Amino acid sequence: MTTDQLSATFSALADPTRRAILARLSQGEVTVGELAAPFDMTLAAVSKHLRVLERAGLVTRGRDAQFRPARLDATPLAAASEWIGDYARFWEDSIGALDHYLNALQQIRITAHDKENTHG
Amino acid sequence: MTTDQLSATFSALADPTRRAILARLSQGEVTVGELAAPFDMTLAAVSKHLRVLERAGLVTRGRDAQFRPARLDATPLAAASEWIGDYARFWEDSIGALDHYLNALQQIRITAHDKENTHG
DNA sequence: TCGGTATTGTACTTATTGGTTGAATACTAG
């Protein structure tokens, strides 16, 4: 594990199966079997995904008889959220730019409409 | 590219070099050469990282003479931020729990201190 | 102790990633 925490977090999130697993875990502890049911893959594969999430610190495991329930630990997401948050002004900017564009377009339409009317 | 947008975005962010590139781009358009300078790797490697960012929609390229300046497009980050945001209550919860723990600890220290004093 | 259930380990395959080098392309300046 030479990889930094942030890379591990983003890397763990970069797989739809793992994101679905986290979504499921957000509703509470789940066993591997329950977790694997909705997926078209073997238990071992899901177990591997869990290990990835575990190494990223997003999941902790317990023991309940022969079950090893997984539970969510969202703390690494705080750093990820903070990192992305630093860029919020850029996508807000572009939404702002889009706004401007749409307003300008609207203005053109209004102007065109006025012209038509004054021409009639 | 059968991969979904969110996976592509998180995958692109899962590399410290690429995150550094985005950080640099947040200060404005930069050429590949300028971009590569701080890194201990070849221009071709940086060029590849740019292509990854481009396919993720985080970077667009222009043309200025023989330069191909890269600029940031943060819009895919909005979806990523939103996804993570759905889990905010979980890490806030754990921070809340930590708060409780620290408060409890403080309470114990105060109690212990009181005891010492009343014992004197 | 034995059989059943839950999960992981091991070994393997295939695809992708991150990096290299050296040749090719695109453009400018003279």
Next chain:
DNA sequence: CTAGTATTCAACCAATAAGTACAATACCGA
């Protein structure tokens, strides 16, 4: 047209990732 500069392409390599199958382990209940 040629030389120089910026960037990418192509081929390659080593490491990792995502999946499989099947054996091994861990635990429970009778």
